[in-house]
Amino acid sequence: MRDLTVTEAIDVVGRGEAEHELPGPLRADVRMLGGLLGRVLRESGSEGLFDDVERLRHATIAAYTDDSPQAFARAEEIADSFDVQRADEVARAFTAYFHLVNLAEEHQRVRVLRERDGRPEARDAKDSVASAYARLTGEIGAEAATERLQQLRFHPVFTAHPTEARRRAVSMSIRRLAALLIEHDRAAHDAAQRDGADDAAPEQVRGDADGAERLSSEQRRLQRLMLQEIDTLWRTAPLRAEKPTPVDEVRAVMAIFDDTLYMTIPQVYRRVDDVLQGGDAGARAPLVKPFVRVGTWVGGDRDGNPFVTASVTKKAAAIASEHILLGLEHTAERVARSLTLSGDSTPPSTALLALWQRLSDADEDAAVEVAKRAPDEPHKRVLMLLTRRLAATRARNADLAYADPDPFLADLRTVQDSLVAAGAPRQAYGELQHLIWQVETFGFHLAELEVRQHSAVHAKVLAECEAGEPLSPLAEEVLEVFRTIAQLQRRYGPRAAGRYIVSFTQSAADLAAVHRLARFAVGEQGTPPVLDVIPLFETFADLQAAPAIMAEIIEHPAFAERLAATGRRLEVMLGYSDSSKDVGPVAANLALYEAQALIAEWARENGIQLTLFHGRGGALGRGGGPANSAVLAQPPHSVEGRFKLTEQGEVIFARYGDPDIAMRHIDQVAAAVLLASAPSYAALNREAAERFADVAATMDAASRAKFFELVKAPGFAPWFATVTPMEEIGLLALGSRPARRGLSVESLADLRAIPWVFAWSQARINLAGWFGLGTALEAVGDEELLRGAYDEWPLLRTIIDNIGMSLAKSDVRIARRYLDLGDRDDLAALVLDELELTQRWVVRIVGGDDLLANKPVLQRAVKMRDPYVDALSLLQLRALRALRTASDDQDVTPWQHLLLLSVSGVAAGLQNTG
Structure with a gap:
C-alpha cells in the first residue's frame, strides 16, 4: 500500500466548486436581486435613501481597492454624516443585501450540485460515501469494508446556542425567495430553449438590465413576485422584539426536520445504495444500514439556562414526537395507496395474513372499511391499518397505539418480506424501504x-x-x-x-x-x-x-x-x-x-x-x-x-x-468518517504527529505564552468589553440563554465562549480564531520545515486553513477603529502586531500572494462581501462611539437599535460568526 499524501487526503473530501471567476449564473442572480432591492429602496425607503446607500457603497468599495488613508477616511466621513434614523435605514439596506447575496450563493451551490448529479462522473465523486467505501475496500477488502459501512454512524446534535441573528420571519421570507429563484431558473432555461439561446449570456437569460427585453412573460411574473417578496423583507422588522423562549427554539428547529431532514436522509441512503448495487439497486435488500442519528439539546440543555425546565423538556419531546408521527403517518398512507398489487399477482405470506388478522381483531370497523376499499390488495390493506395504528399512537389511543417503534418496524418488515416472497422486490425495496429507513433513523421521537x-x-x-x-x-x-x-x-x-x-x-x-x-x-x-x-x-x-x-x-x-x-x-x-x-x-x-x-x-x-x-x-x-x-x-x-x-x-x-445542500453535507461528512479509520489515514496522522512532535511542542508553548500575555494583562476584561460590542450583544434577542454566567466583565471566566467569539468577529478582529499562531510559527522559525509540516501533517493543515479563513474575514483598518475605543495602546499594539505577524506567516506557508490563495472560491466570496461588511462596521462604530460617550440623561435607544441592527447585518455578511 503506497503512502497517502495530505494533498490527496484533502482532495478526497473536496476543495470547492468551480474555480477562478464569479460564475455567470451567480453574478446574474446577485445583479438581479441587488437591482430589485435598489428598486424597493427607491419605492419604499425614505427620500434620498437609495442615493445615500449608493454613496456609502461606492466609498467602501473604493476604500477596499485603495489602501490610502484618504479613501478610508472618505467612507468614514459618509457613515458619520448620517443622523441616527438615516444610519438605521442604511444599515437595514446593507443587511437586506447580505440576505440576498447569501441566498444567491446558496442557490448557486444547489445549481452546481444538481448539474454535477446529472453528469456520469457524479457516481465517482471522491467525497461520497460510495467512493469512500470503494477506497476502503481496496485497503482492507470487501468483507471488512462492508462491515464498517454497516456500522457507520454520523450523529449531528442541534443546539439552541444563540448565534442565529436573523428573525424567523426573515428566514421564511428568504425561503420563499429561494423557491422563486428555482422557478426563475426553470423559466430562463425554457425561454433559452424556446428561443434557441442556449449560448446566451446568463445576464440576458436571467434578465439583467441589458437583456431585459428578452425576458419571457413567466420570467417577468416571477421577478414581480420576487420584487414583492423583497419589499416584504424590507418592511419586516429585522430584529426580534423579545428573546425566544426555549419552546420557540424547539419549534424553529422543527422546521429543519419538516422541510429537509425527514425526506433528505433516506435519499442519502438511497443514493449510496444506488451506486453500490448498480442495476440491482431497488430490487435487492440494501447494503446500507441507516447511518444518521439526529440529536438535539433544544429543550434539554439547562447548563446556565434557567428557562429550560423539566416542563420545557416534556414539551420539546412532545412537539418532536408529534412532528415525526405525523410525518410517518402521511408517508405510510402514501405508500399504502401505491401498493395496489392484487393477491393473484402478489400473494400474501402466511405471516402477512396473520398480521392482518391481528390488526382486524384490534380495529374491526376499520378493517371492514379497508377490506371494501381494497378487496384483493392484501399488502395495501395491511399498510392502511398500520397507518391507523400510527394515528392512534399520535392520539395516545391506548387500544391501538404502538408502545414504541420496534413493533411498528417488525410489522413493516412483515409486509416487506411478503412482497419479496411474492416476487415483488421492487415494491419491497422501493418507497416502503424509505419508510423503514425513516423509522430506523427517527423512531417515534424524531431526535x-x-x-x-x-x-x-x-x-x-x-x-x-x-x-x-x-x-x-x-x-x-x-x-x-x-x-x-x-x-x-x-x-x-x-x-x-x-x-x-x-x-x-x-x-x-x-x-x-x-x-x-x-x-x-x-x-x-x-x-x-x-x-x-x-x-x-x-x-x-x-x-x-x-x-x-x-x-x-x-x-x-x-x-x-x-x-x-x-x-x-x-x-x-x-x-x-x-x-x-x-x-x-x-x-x-x-x-x-x-x-x-x-x-x-x-x-x-x-x-x-x-x-x-x-x-x-x-x-x-x-x-x-x-x-x-x-x-x-x-x-x-x-x-x-x-x-x-x-x-x-x-x-x-x-x-x-436546503435539501440538496443537506444531502451533500451528510454524504461528505459520512464519507470522511468512513475513511478516517482506513489504515492509510491512521498511518498518515500517526506518523505526522510523531515526526512533528517538536514543532507541536514549540507552537504550544509559544502560542500559550502569547495568549496569556494578552488575556492576563491587568484590566484586559473591561478593555475587551470596551473595544467590542460584547455588552450590547447581550441585548440582542438571539436565544433564550443568558450571554454570560454572571453580571461582571471583570473576569473572562464568567463570559460564555459564544459572546467571546461573536464580539471579536463583530469588531472585525476575529481574535478568538487566530491569536497566537503568528508567534507560534515565528518560534519554530524554519519556513521550509513548516511548509513540509503543512503538506504532510493534516492537523496543522486544518489549523492553518481555518485560521486563514478567520484572518481573511478580519480587516486591520476597521480593527484599529474598534481598538481606538479603549485607552490601552499597549493591548491594541499587541493585537495588531500579532495579526500582522500571523497573516504574514500564513501566506508564506500556504503560498500565493494573499490569504486563501489555495481556496479561490472562498477567497472570491470573502472579497465580494468585505466592502459591504465594511459599511455596516462603520455604522456600528458610529453607534458604539455614541453609546460610549452618551450622558446619563440622554436617550440612547435609537443608537442601541442601530448597533443591534448592524450586529445582525455583520453576522449575515461574515457568516460562521458564533
Whole structure:
C-alpha cells in the first residue's frame, strides 16, 4: 500500500466548486436581486435613501481597492454624516443585501450540485460515501469494508446556542425567495430553449438590465413576485422584539426536520445504495444500514439556562414526537395507496395474513372499511391499518397505539418480506424501504433529546439530598428532570432521551453524582431512567485529566453495569469553546488532539467502543470550519466509523436548510468518517504527529505564552468589553440563554465562549480564531520545515486553513477603529502586531500572494462581501462611539437599535460568526 499524501487526503473530501471567476449564473442572480432591492429602496425607503446607500457603497468599495488613508477616511466621513434614523435605514439596506447575496450563493451551490448529479462522473465523486467505501475496500477488502459501512454512524446534535441573528420571519421570507429563484431558473432555461439561446449570456437569460427585453412573460411574473417578496423583507422588522423562549427554539428547529431532514436522509441512503448495487439497486435488500442519528439539546440543555425546565423538556419531546408521527403517518398512507398489487399477482405470506388478522381483531370497523376499499390488495390493506395504528399512537389511543417503534418496524418488515416472497422486490425495496429507513433513523421521537447540566449544580443538589433537609426549588427541579427522562423513555422509547451530559467534568465523582441523583429522584422502590452519562471536558486542565477520570469512572458499579448492557459503548464529549478561551486557539487545538489520542488509546486498551462527541461551534474560535476535513485530521482510532458533533445557530440553516445542500453535507461528512479509520489515514496522522512532535511542542508553548500575555494583562476584561460590542450583544434577542454566567466583565471566566467569539468577529478582529499562531510559527522559525509540516501533517493543515479563513474575514483598518475605543495602546499594539505577524506567516506557508490563495472560491466570496461588511462596521462604530460617550440623561435607544441592527447585518455578511 503506497503512502497517502495530505494533498490527496484533502482532495478526497473536496476543495470547492468551480474555480477562478464569479460564475455567470451567480453574478446574474446577485445583479438581479441587488437591482430589485435598489428598486424597493427607491419605492419604499425614505427620500434620498437609495442615493445615500449608493454613496456609502461606492466609498467602501473604493476604500477596499485603495489602501490610502484618504479613501478610508472618505467612507468614514459618509457613515458619520448620517443622523441616527438615516444610519438605521442604511444599515437595514446593507443587511437586506447580505440576505440576498447569501441566498444567491446558496442557490448557486444547489445549481452546481444538481448539474454535477446529472453528469456520469457524479457516481465517482471522491467525497461520497460510495467512493469512500470503494477506497476502503481496496485497503482492507470487501468483507471488512462492508462491515464498517454497516456500522457507520454520523450523529449531528442541534443546539439552541444563540448565534442565529436573523428573525424567523426573515428566514421564511428568504425561503420563499429561494423557491422563486428555482422557478426563475426553470423559466430562463425554457425561454433559452424556446428561443434557441442556449449560448446566451446568463445576464440576458436571467434578465439583467441589458437583456431585459428578452425576458419571457413567466420570467417577468416571477421577478414581480420576487420584487414583492423583497419589499416584504424590507418592511419586516429585522430584529426580534423579545428573546425566544426555549419552546420557540424547539419549534424553529422543527422546521429543519419538516422541510429537509425527514425526506433528505433516506435519499442519502438511497443514493449510496444506488451506486453500490448498480442495476440491482431497488430490487435487492440494501447494503446500507441507516447511518444518521439526529440529536438535539433544544429543550434539554439547562447548563446556565434557567428557562429550560423539566416542563420545557416534556414539551420539546412532545412537539418532536408529534412532528415525526405525523410525518410517518402521511408517508405510510402514501405508500399504502401505491401498493395496489392484487393477491393473484402478489400473494400474501402466511405471516402477512396473520398480521392482518391481528390488526382486524384490534380495529374491526376499520378493517371492514379497508377490506371494501381494497378487496384483493392484501399488502395495501395491511399498510392502511398500520397507518391507523400510527394515528392512534399520535392520539395516545391506548387500544391501538404502538408502545414504541420496534413493533411498528417488525410489522413493516412483515409486509416487506411478503412482497419479496411474492416476487415483488421492487415494491419491497422501493418507497416502503424509505419508510423503514425513516423509522430506523427517527423512531417515534424524531431526535434523541439530550440533557446537559453543570457538575457544580449536581454537587450542590446531591449535598442537599444527602443532608435530608427540605429541598430547595433548584434541587426539586433537578430531580424532576430525572423523573421526566424516565417518563419520556416509557412514552417514546428508550432512544428518545437517554444521554445525560455533565458540563465541566473534573472528576469521576462528577459523573457518579448523576446516577446517585437519579436514584434519589425515583426513591428506593422506583426504577431510575436508563442513562448514558457523558463527561464534557472543556478546559485545558480537564482535557489533560480526561484519561485518568475515565479510567476511574468505568469501575463505578452503575457505569460498569451500563457498559455491559451496551457492549462496552461509551461517549466522551470534548469542548472546543472554553479550551480555546483558556489557552488560545493554537494550544487548544493541540490539546484537543492530544486528549483524543490518549482517550482513544485508553479505550482500545480497555475494550471500549468509544464515540468522541465534538462540541464544535460555527466560528473558527469554537472548532468551526469544514467538518469533513476536520474528521480526516483526527488521531488514529479516535473516529472508528463514528462521529458526533454539535450543530448550532446559523450553521444549522446553512448546512441543513436546503435539501440538496443537506444531502451533500451528510454524504461528505459520512464519507470522511468512513475513511478516517482506513489504515492509510491512521498511518498518515500517526506518523505526522510523531515526526512533528517538536514543532507541536514549540507552537504550544509559544502560542500559550502569547495568549496569556494578552488575556492576563491587568484590566484586559473591561478593555475587551470596551473595544467590542460584547455588552450590547447581550441585548440582542438571539436565544433564550443568558450571554454570560454572571453580571461582571471583570473576569473572562464568567463570559460564555459564544459572546467571546461573536464580539471579536463583530469588531472585525476575529481574535478568538487566530491569536497566537503568528508567534507560534515565528518560534519554530524554519519556513521550509513548516511548509513540509503543512503538506504532510493534516492537523496543522486544518489549523492553518481555518485560521486563514478567520484572518481573511478580519480587516486591520476597521480593527484599529474598534481598538481606538479603549485607552490601552499597549493591548491594541499587541493585537495588531500579532495579526500582522500571523497573516504574514500564513501566506508564506500556504503560498500565493494573499490569504486563501489555495481556496479561490472562498477567497472570491470573502472579497465580494468585505466592502459591504465594511459599511455596516462603520455604522456600528458610529453607534458604539455614541453609546460610549452618551450622558446619563440622554436617550440612547435609537443608537442601541442601530448597533443591534448592524450586529445582525455583520453576522449575515461574515457568516460562521458564533
